[in-house]
Amino acid sequence: MKKVAVLGAGSWGTALAIVLADNGHEVRLWAHRKEHAETINDTHRNNKYLDVDIPKEITAFSDMHQTVSGVDAVVIVVPTKAIREVCSELNKWIDPKTTVIHATKGIEPVSLKRVSQMIEEEMDIHYEDVVVLSGPSHAEEVALRHPTTVTTSSINLEKAKHAQDLFSSDSFRVYTSDDILGIELGGALKNIIALGAGISDGLGYGDNAKAALITRGLAEIARLGTSLGANPLSFLGLSGVGDLIVTCTSVHSRNWRAGNLLGKGNQLDEVLEQMGMVVEGVRTVKAAHQFAKDQNVEMPITSGIHQVIFENKDPKDVVEQLMNRGKRDEMDDLAVLLKERYSE
Ligand SMILES: NC(=O)C1=CN([C@@H]2O[C@H](COP(=O)(O)OP(=O)(O)OC[C@H]3O[C@@H](n4cnc5c(N)ncnc54)[C@H](O)[C@@H]3O)[C@@H](O)[C@H]2O)C=CC1
Numbered sequence: 001m002k003k004v005a006v007l008g009a010g011s012w013g014t015a016l017a018i019v020l021a022d023n024g025h026e027v028r029l030w031a032h033r034k035e036h037a038e039t040i041n042d043t044h045r046n047n048k049y050l051d052v053d054i055p056k057e058i059t060a061f062s063d064m065h066q067t068v069s070g071v072d073a074v075v076i077v078v079p080t081k082a083i084r085e086v087c088s089e090l091n092k093w094i095d096p097k098t099t100v101i102h103a104t105k106g107i108e109p110v111s112l113k114r115v116s117q118m119i120e121e122e123m124d125i126h127y128e129d130v131v132v133l134s135g136p137s138h139a140e141e142v143a144l145r146h147p148t149t150v151t152t153s154s155i156n157l158e159k160a161k162h163a164q165d166l167f168s169s170d171s172f173r174v175y176t177s178d179d180i181l182g183i184e185l186g187g188a189l190k191n192i193i194a195l196g197a198g199i200s201d202g203l204g205y206g207d208n209a210k211a212a213l214i215t216r217g218l219a220e221i222a223r224l225g226t227s228l229g230a231n232p233l234s235f236l237g238l239s240g241v242g243d244l245i246v247t248c249t250s251v252h253s254r255n256w257r258a259g260n261l262l263g264k265g266n267q268l269d270e271v272l273e274q275m276g277m278v279v280e281g282v283r284t285v286k287a288a289h290q291f292a293k294d295q296n297v298e299m300p301i302t303s304g305i306h307q308v309i310f311e312n313k314d315p316k317d318v319v320e321q322l323m324n325r326g327k328r329d330e331m332d333d334l335a336v337l338l339k340e341r342y343s344e
C-alpha cells in the first residue's frame with residue numbers, strides 16, 4: 001500500500017483516485033478550491049463532475065503541502081492551461097524522489113510544449129523521469145469499474161513501471177511504453193479529431209464520415225508525430241487509434257459533445273459555457289495548427305477545424321473543401337512511415 005496524491009478533482013482526477021483507492025492505496029485528492037475539498041469529504045460525492053460514490057479511503061485536500069507530504073507518487077490531472085500554475089506550487093513541497101505522473105491531454109498554444117515539457121520547466125525534475133498515463137479511458141466508465149486499458153510512458157521505463165504497478169487492477173489494465181512523445185501527442189491530438197467527429201454528427205452526417213475522420217485523422221496525427229520524432233507504432237496503440245475511437249464515438253466525450261453542439265449551429269462561447277468541463281481540443285487545435293505550419297506538415301482536418309472554431313467558417317463549407325482537395329494516393333502516410341522505419 002502506497003500513499004498517492006492526485007492533483008485535480010475533476011472527472012478524470014476523481015476516477016483515477018478511485019482506481020488507486022480500489023488497489024488499497026491511501027489517496028489524497030487535491031482540489032484547488034477549499035469548499036470543493038470540503039464537499040467531497042462531507043458527502044463522498046463529486047456531483048458536478050462524476051455521478052459515483054467516492055470511497056472513504058480517498059481524502060480531499062486543498063492545501064498542496066499537506067497533500068503531497070510523504071507521498072510515493074503524484075498524479076497531475078488538471079487541464080493543460082492550469083499545469084504551470086499547479087506544478088510551480090507543487091515544486092515548493094514535493095520530495096525529489098517522488099514519482100511524477102500526469103494524465104492531462106493537451107499542448108500549450110504558442111510555446112507548443114507538451115505537458116511533460118511544461119512539468120520539466122516548472123519543476124526540479126528531469127524530463128526523462130516524467131510519466132504520462134494515456135489511452136481510451138472515459139472517467140464515467142472507469143468509475144463504474146468497466147474494463148479499461150491505458151499506457152504509462154516515460155523515457156525512464158522504471159518510472160513507467162512504477163506507475164503501471166500503482167494503477168493495474170482487474171478492471172484497469174496498464175501497458176508501458178518508452179515513447180512519451182508519441183503517447184502524449186496521440187492523447188492530445190485526438191481531441192481535435194473528436195471535435196470534428198462531433199461537428200460531423202451535428203451536421204447530420206453518418207458513420208461513413210466519422211470513419212473517414214478517424215482514419216484520415218490518424219494519418220495526419222502520425223504525420224506530425226513522426227516529423228517530431230515519435231515512433232509511428234505508438235499511433236496504432238492505445239493512445240493513438242484506441243483513444244481516437246473512444247473519443248470520436250462516445251457520448252461521454254466532452255470534445256465530441258462540444259463539436260456536436262458546434263455542428264448544430266451553436267456559438268463556441270455558449271458551447272463551452274454549457275459544457276462546464278474542460279474541452280481540451282479547443283486550445284489544442286490552436287497549437288496543432290501552428291505546429292503543422294512550423295513543421296511544414298499537411299494537417300487538413302486540423303486546419304478545417306481551426307477554420308470552424310477560430311476563423312468563423314461554415315462547417316459545411318469546410319467539409320466541401322476537405323472533400324475536394326487534390327487527388328492523392330492513400331498509402332502515402334502511416335504505411336509509408338512504418339515501411340521506412342521497418343524496411344531494413
Ligand atoms: N474526463 C475524462 O474522462 C478524461 C480526461 N482526461 C484529461 O484529464 C484532464 C482533466 O480533465 P477532466 O478531469 O475531464 O476535467 P474537468 O473539467 O472534469 O475538471 C477539471 C478540474 O481542474 C480544476 N481546475 C480548473 N482550473 C484549475 C486551476 N487553475 N488550478 C487548479 N485546478 C484547476 C477544476 O476545478 C476541476 O476540478 C484533461 O487534460 C483531459 O483531457 C484524460 C482522460 C480521460
Ligand SMILES: O=C(CO)COP(=O)(O)O
Pocket residue numbers: 105135136137138191194243246247252253254255256278279280
Ligand atoms: O481522453 C479522453 C478519453 O480517453 C476524454 O476525452 P474527452 O475530454 O473528450 O471526454
